[in-house]
Amino acid sequence: MKRIYGWLPGHVDSRVRVVAWVYLAAQILLVGTGGLVRLTQSGLGCPTWPQCTADSLVNTPEMGIHGIIEFGNRLLGVALGLLAIAAFILVLRLRRSRPDLFWLTLLAGLGIPLQGLIGGITVWTQLNPYVVGLHFVDSIGLVVLCTVFVYRTHTSARPRTAAAPRWFGALAYVTAFLVLLTICAGILTTGSGPHAGDADAPRNGLDPEFLQHVHSWPAYATLALTLTLVVGALVLKLPARTWAGVLLVVELVQILVGLVQSNTGLPPFLVGIHMVLACILVSAMTALIAHLKVPANTRDVATIIVAEREHAAG
Secondary structure (H helix, E strand, O other), X not given: OHHHHHHOOOOOOHHHHHHHHHHHHHHHHHXXXXXXXXXXXXXXXXXXXXOOOOOOOOOOHHHHHHHHHHHHHHHHHHHHHHHHHHHHXXXXXHOOOOHHHHHHHHHHHHXXXXXXXHHHHHHHOOOOHHHHHHHHXXXXXXXXXXXXXHHHHOOOOOOEEEOOOHHHHHHHHHHHHHHHHHHHHHHHHHHHOOOOOOOOOOOOOOOHHHHHXXXXXXXXXXXXXXXXXXXXXXXXOOOOHHHHHHHHHHHHHHHHHHHHHHHOOOOHHHHHHHHHHHHHHHHHHHHHHHOOEEEOOOHHHHHXXXXXXXXXXX
16 A cells, blocks of 8 residues: 555656546546437437446447447546546645645546436436536536646646736636626527437427527627737736637637527537537636636746736836
8 A cells, every 4th residue: 555655646747737637638528428418319328327227237239329329428427437536546645735636636526426416317307408407517617627627737836826917807707707607598598409318308498599699698798808808918918818819719619610500400510519619618718717826936927017017107
């Protein structure tokens, strides 16, 4: 046991960083495969949970392609759980020097069985659209945690200080709130649309055409604020400027995909891309907010202070 403990990293090294990136990618991939389950009408490919059928833990040949797709998604969830355990074990030795990494991996790890339980309730309720939406929200929360985990593995444990003006930070948080509103509206829109996951699955009964417009309102407001963030970050040369640019690019692609899918009858392939892009959007937004603060006594802080003074004087 001592030999195993001694093998664990005593500081954040390449092993921790690689696992962090794989962890984040796997979270987003799971959303993609979950979308595949619903978009191929395989939501009840395994009609029970936690087993696939009343008599079998795995799918059977009689269940066909739908059983394969649904059970494959469940297997990926199990793999993600093992990855969460690996990430937690890797930072155990760092729990005193890097408590942030310890708590991030613990919270994300606890979120995965919750995700599985909500998935089971989804099956038990015959793909109730509100439960399906809650399942997606849990996935979004895990993407946020994994993004912060990745960021923290690339920064030091020193006390952190503001790396942006207050107005910029406030604007970033308002933008994040609009991203959340956009996603919630998107969940309701999807719950009213044709991709229920099964031919007999219930819909939420709301007007999908009206909800498409409601979904677009916070999306366009998010784009407007993001443009402001990009300009402000570039002018002030903030550490968050790279992620502001990434956020803008993801939003533009997301809006383009949304417009195309809404005008082409919601083809499943584009709907799936739209779901994955939502996760990438949340990840980029989280990364931008994470860069609002940096470890104290770095060059970036001095640059920001000078830039702010020059901007105020101008």
